[in-house]
Amino acid sequence: MTDIQPQKVYDVVVVGGGPAGLMASLCLTTYGFDILHIDERPCPTTAGRADGIQPRTIEVLRNIGGISTAPIPGGSVVGQSPIAGGGIAKKMISQGVRVYEVAFWDPTPTQKLARTSRAPSCPDFVDVVDNYTLLLHQGLIENAFLDEIETRRTLLPDASPTPRSGLFRPYTLQDCRTLPVNTSDPLSRTHPVECVIEHGSSKAKHVIRSRYLLGCDGAKSHVRRCISGGEIGDGEWKGKITMQGEATDIVWGVLDARVKTNFPDIKYKCLIHSKSEGSIMIIPREANLVRFYVQLQMTEGGKVVSIERDKATQDIVIARAKKIFQPFDLEFGYVDWFSVYQIGQRIASQYTLDHRIFLGGDATHTHSPQAGQGMNISMLDMYSLTWKLNLVMKGLGKPEVLLPSYEHERRGVAEELLKFDGAYSRLFSGRGPDAKHLPGGVDAEKFIQMFKQNAFFTSGCGAIYFANQLNALPGTRLLSGPYKYAFNPRGVKLVAGQRLPTGRVTRVADGNHVRLLQEVKMNGAFRIHIFAGDLEATKPALEGFAAFINSPASFFERHRVNADVRSSIVDGPAAVMNHDDRAKTTHTFNPFFTFLTIVGTHWYNWEIADLPSPLRLYRSQVYGDALCDPHVSEARTNAPLHHKFGIDMQKGAIVVVRPDSYVGAVVELSEDGWLGLNDYFAGFLIEPPKKAKL
Amino acid sequence: MTDIQPQKVYDVVVVGGGPAGLMASLCLTTYGFDILHIDERPCPTTAGRADGIQPRTIEVLRNIGGISTAPIPGGSVVGQSPIAGGGIAKKMISQGVRVYEVAFWDPTPTQKLARTSRAPSCPDFVDVVDNYTLLLHQGLIENAFLDEIETRRTLLPDASPTPRSGLFRPYTLQDCRTLPVNTSDPLSRTHPVECVIEHGSSKAKHVIRSRYLLGCDGAKSHVRRCISGGEIGDGEWKGKITMQGEATDIVWGVLDARVKTNFPDIKYKCLIHSKSEGSIMIIPREANLVRFYVQLQMTEGGKVVSIERDKATQDIVIARAKKIFQPFDLEFGYVDWFSVYQIGQRIASQYTLDHRIFLGGDATHTHSPQAGQGMNISMLDMYSLTWKLNLVMKGLGKPEVLLPSYEHERRGVAEELLKFDGAYSRLFSGRGPDAKHLPGGVDAEKFIQMFKQNAFFTSGCGAIYFANQLNALPGTRLLSGPYKYAFNPRGVKLVAGQRLPTGRVTRVADGNHVRLLQEVKMNGAFRIHIFAGDLEATKPALEGFAAFINSPASFFERHRVNADVRSSIVDGPAAVMNHDDRAKTTHTFNPFFTFLTIVGTHWYNWEIADLPSPLRLYRSQVYGDALCDPHVSEARTNAPLHHKFGIDMQKGAIVVVRPDSYVGAVVELSEDGWLGLNDYFAGFLIEPPKKAKL
Numbered sequence A, B: 001m002t003d004i005q006p007q008k009v010y011d012v013v014v015v016g017g018g019p020a021g022l023m024a025s026l027c028l029t030t031y032g033f034d035i036l037h038i039d040e041r042p043c044p045t046t047a048g049r050a051d052g053i054q055p056r057t058i059e060v061l062r063n064i065g066g067i068s069t070a071p072i073p074g075g076s077v078v079g080q081s082p083i084a085g086g087g088i089a090k091k092m093i094s095q096g097v098r099v100y101e102v103a104f105w106d107p108t109p110t111q112k113l114a115r116t117s118r119a120p121s122c123p124d125f126v127d128v129v130d131n132y133t134l135l136l137h138q139g140l141i142e143n144a145f146l147d148e149i150e151t152r153r154t155l156l157p158d159a160s161p162t163p164r165s166g167l168f169r170p171y172t173l174q175d176c177r178t179l180p181v182n183t184s185d186p187l188s189r190t191h192p193v194e195c196v197i198e199h200g201s202s203k204a205k206h207v208i209r210s211r212y213l214l215g216c217d218g219a220k221s222h223v224r225r226c227i228s229g230g231e232i233g234d235g236e237w238k239g240k241i242t243m244q245g246e247a248t249d250i251v252w253g254v255l256d257a258r259v260k261t262n263f264p265d266i267k268y269k270c271l272i273h274s275k276s277e278g279s280i281m282i283i284p285r286e287a288n289l290v291r292f293y294v295q296l297q298m299t300e301g302g303k304v305v306s307i308e309r310d311k312a313t314q315d316i317v318i319a320r321a322k323k324i325f326q327p328f329d330l331e332f333g334y335v336d337w338f339s340v341y342q343i344g345q346r347i348a349s350q351y352t353l354d355h356r357i358f359l360g361g362d363a364t365h366t367h368s369p370q371a372g373q374g375m376n377i378s379m380l381d382m383y384s385l386t387w388k389l390n391l392v393m394k395g396l397g398k399p400e401v402l403l404p405s406y407e408h409e410r411r412g413v414a415e416e417l418l419k420f421d422g423a424y425s426r427l428f429s430g431r432g433p434d435a436k437h438l439p440g441g442v443d444a445e446k447f448i449q450m451f452k453q454n455a456f457f458t459s460g461c462g463a464i465y466f467a468n469q470l471n472a473l474p475g476t477r478l479l480s481g482p483y484k485y486a487f488n489p490r491g492v493k494l495v496a497g498q499r500l501p502t503g504r505v506t507r508v509a510d511g512n513h514v515r516l517l518q519e520v521k522m523n524g525a526f527r528i529h530i531f532a533g534d535l536e537a538t539k540p541a542l543e544g545f546a547a548f549i550n551s552p553a554s555f556f557e558r559h560r561v562n563a564d565v566r567s568s569i570v571d572g573p574a575a576v577m578n579h580d581d582r583a584k585t586t587h588t589f590n591p592f593f594t595f596l597t598i599v600g601t602h603w604y605n606w607e608i609a610d611l612p613s614p615l616r617l618y619r620s621q622v623y624g625d626a627l628c629d630p631h632v633s634e635a636r637t638n639a640p641l642h643h644k645f646g647i648d649m650q651k652g653a654i655v656v657v658r659p660d661s662y663v664g665a666v667v668e669l670s671e672d673g674w675l676g677l678n679d680y681f682a683g684f685l686i687e688p689p690k691k692a693k694l
Helices: A019-030 A055-064 A087-095 A140-153 A223-229 A314-325 A374-393 A399-428 A444-453 A534-550 A581-586 A639-644 A671-682 B019-030 B056-064 B087-095 B138-153 B223-229 B312-325 B372-394 B399-428 B444-453 B535-550 B579-587 B638-647 B671-682
Strands: A009-015 A035-038 A097-099 A102-108 A113-121 A133-135 A172-178 A194-199 A207-216 A243-261 A269-273 A278-282 A290-297 A297-300 A303-306 A329-349 A357-359 A505-508 A512-515 A527-535 A591-597 A622-624 A651-656 A665-668 B010-015 B035-036 B098-099 B101-106 B114-120 B133-135 B169-177 B193-199 B205-215 B243-261 B270-271 B279-284 B291-293 B297-300 B303-306 B330-348 B357-359 B504-507 B510-513 B526-533 B593-599 B622-624 B653-657 B662-667
Touching: A009 A019, A009 A172, A009 A194, A019 A035, A019 A055, A019 A140, A019 A172, A019 A374, A019 B205, A035 A172, A035 B638, A055 A374, A087 A140, A087 B087, A097 A278, A113 A591, A140 B138, A172 A223, A172 A357, A207 A223, A207 A374, A223 A357, A223 B638, A223 B662, A243 A303, A243 A314, A243 A399, A243 A591, A269 A444, A290 A671, A297 A671, A329 A399, A374 A399, A444 A512, A512 B101, A527 A534, A622 B330, A651 A671, A665 A671, B010 B169, B019 B035, B019 B056, B019 B138, B019 B372, B056 B087, B056 B372, B087 B138, B098 B279, B098 B303, B101 B444, B114 B444, B169 B223, B169 B357, B193 B535, B205 B223, B223 B357, B243 B312, B243 B399, B279 B312, B291 B312, B312 B330, B312 B526, B330 B399, B372 B399, B526 B535, B526 B638, B535 B579, B535 B671, B653 B671, B662 B671
Parallel strands: A009 A035, A009 A207, A102 A269, A207 A357, A527 A591, A591 A622, B010 B035, B010 B205, B101 B270, B205 B357, B526 B593, B593 B622
Antiparallel strands: A097 A133, A102 A113, A172 A194, A194 A207, A243 A290, A243 A329, A269 A278, A278 A290, A297 A303, A505 A512, A505 A622, A527 A651, A651 A665, B098 B133, B101 B114, B169 B193, B193 B205, B243 B291, B243 B330, B270 B279, B279 B291, B297 B303, B504 B510, B504 B622, B526 B653, B653 B662
């Protein structure tokens, strides 16, 4: 289709055009990098495969936002963010269907199959705006990414030419490795990764050099094989990197079809256990389709009989489904997609080679599709890795701290998932140690209980990171350092290593009601939230903090790179909603930090100009806290968000939110607090040699 | 640009391609009619003009929805609604900016200009989802309509060929009239309207026949002149139809520009009165523009001096604006649009000729732009007329009742607007009888009070219709008829002639959280809401109502036209979310009525199948009432929507909502109630001669 040839040198090579690879490409493009993205498939997914997007993933996609391509009358506006309009989240939402509720169907003493329980897909206590699972086939998800990548590439100043959406296909990775530093190879210091790729049809080979390489090439990852250094074994690469865990002999058929049925819950996510014919999970889908996960196993003469994987045809799967659905009628029409899989839970023994080549997504963890987690965690792996790469490649992040934190944080989440998924799928398949009546039986009650208990995790909001340099929690050096008492003030409910919960505030610059979480779109910057409480009480502390920020000793001034290095192609913190741009000259923005000031005193009673500089210069990021929040019991209280976050109105607090909207550190609004933040940032950011400020 | 020529005969001719005409075209296209739409301008608006969309208008646009053109895997699905995705409302929302708050600036004893008050643009007591004014220039609004019309035209089975979006331009209306019935002219009975149109450049003339003609051609309406039969007078047509009301000598300049300023509220809607330089209203706009309404009048030597209209240049307007803004700096950059206007309040003495030619929008009412109402009321004029035309043209509506109700209802709203606008703009211009210090002064307090008091009306939610055959209120024959006691049951807060308020419910077929108001998209059908309360108490009444609907004596069976007549091209009530389509054979849908059943008993405790037929056949329109509603003080009460609407859980109620989402009738859930509904519908619907049912 295209004659465009890959270049020889890139910032990053991304292998794999599925959701994880596309997330990597979208984020790295946003951060302004020149990447080579390859996929071995000649075209995107057209049907089936992964189909469930969880609440936290929707929140992330909303935060990535969308670039507007609408022409601007009178030409572009300095400081105007190109992010506007719906973005990929809204595109996917408009194309998919939603699951709010799950129904559990089991045999009962009186009925062959009856609804024995229900549960919200995302219960009220999970504090998230999109409190549902969004369902649409993987191709629609991929296309939303591809369109947005294409749009963002137009904003890249010096990107290499690529096919549409930056994706070279069909190209396979032949080999990849890191090269030692070699004085005869000047690239070896900056671009030590070498890979060989091959065109799928012409078989033309290209040798590529890059700074990093990301293996998002799925469960049978070629990247993993290459960096593992082993040979192909019995379904497993016997090299340095092994996939640890277990496979089961339980085979499942999966298909997307249109059906006619008198089963009342056909539009729900249902977990159905028959008495002796096995289990089914159904999920409603776009275009009136239904996704069926059908267990290919039954009881015959008191014995469990499995259908072998290579004998599981579509017709057999449909016949099983009809059996399990009895006494309900189930008639199959158009089938959109069909596949067979075997459940297992495995995790890669390591995620990286030399912190130059990284694995993510299915290349690092595989599990059952039933919990609807795989694609979500895979995308979020890359969402998490790329902002760290951004800091490192821009010369601001310490690679030795930031890059290992990727595996530290994401392996923790993957392990949690595998633990849950193993127990869940064993129980669902009716074969777990807790199943009541072997063979073929299932402990419905226990299964339902487990489902409900795990809703926080499966929503994606419960993916928690543990103490490390990025998450100022007990156990880190910060919590035993000189400012230890300033971290995590008593009563504050925001926790480092957890996502910032939702909250609506009033943007004072224009009076709009907005969600604080979505105010700064993904742009690579740390978001310093100053909860200012009652202005009368906190005014001296606010002024102290402002003076500190303006001083050369602050993290804001210490961790500053060349003025021409942007944090991303979308709006940096300089894009303030400020018609009075003369004010800016008193402050030099640092695109890797931005300030959001949230005041508890009713916003009718003060002016943005009352805030000390530089806080008031971030005009579009000054907020009043006076909107009703249904998650606050005293909903109409003054300052409901302060209340919800447990922030003392007399004391305030500073909350650092990382570029991935995880809380990084919570400190007092006090000198010890901001000195503590200096310590926090010094833990993983470089202090570049001082230059004359522009 | 195009060679497509108009045909000779159409259902409806729409004159004018502004917001009113586009709304007419979009609705009539949705109802499936073949229309001729002409505009004298060669291309759509590119900047400026009307720019404010009020909350109720957004609600209506959401209800119109959007047609999805995405391909459906496996071909289209019977009964699947083509409406999906964002639609025109979301498109406009993504392109515009929002005003939540208004600021009032006045001289004070100590300051030349100070913020003296604030008010929410749409206060909490206005129960509407989009509680803001949406601002974007008229061209963007027109384009959203044009795109949606183009998409909908693809679903019209036998539409005449037209240019893109169905709009012939540039074409001017030369003449229009109604012809008497004439046996030698067979069209005279069905298509008695004749008009002559002329191509703007080729001057080619066409004589067109149609059933109806709609004049949406603005304040200087040609249609009005034609049907008025008079000659052009001094700014006024001295014919049968006169524009009644008054003009003032107050001249205003209006411009859209980018500015630099240290005025803190530049991103707010502000109403600014200077001490002696006149007034300004500013409104924030898309693309960082600001709309300025500048009063061209000042005080010189204690005397009010006006700038004449033809001398008001852009430079003069800018100079005035700078003066009024003092002591704040105001520097103008790019100017996107500029115009001058004179305030007046006028209303047409009649809206129609023979109920065949109708006027609407600015052709019937003109007023000041400051309250941001004109475009809204104009669009809603046509939204209101077209569903009535739909019923009449499909042979189901009584023209002698439905067509006069257009003027009855819309004139009422226009008169209310003019009354408010007159007082408001006099006060705003500082010249009203209540102004404190003439000349040039203004009673700021009174003005602010008036602004706040009128928020319900200006949101569009307070546009109330009075008693007529369509609105079962005291004063109608229904309320003195045999079933009078069944209407408007005690305690119920829903009122005929007012819009149905918002409320969230759970759609039982798929467990989705939805807004009841938006569940049936604009499709020409009456929405019969059965509030079923506590199922144990209401079961007999529900069964009685269901049996009544199934009986030949019911309005549902009496007002039934040929089976091939659809209510619209979008989903009729047959588009039920029903995988079990065998159930449908027991019931013949009538596309002009649809049933929504809202049950107060928690939906976990009953099944759709427990409801009597036909209610249960409308599977996708059965709801549980168990979602928290912030507008209900006992937010977590059982059945919050029943509570909010004042519906007795033991008794239930039936609420008829017209195709424009206005409540038409509220009756008891009892035999008297449904017999009352028979009376209600018989008032304006025809009982076509019985035919054998299909």
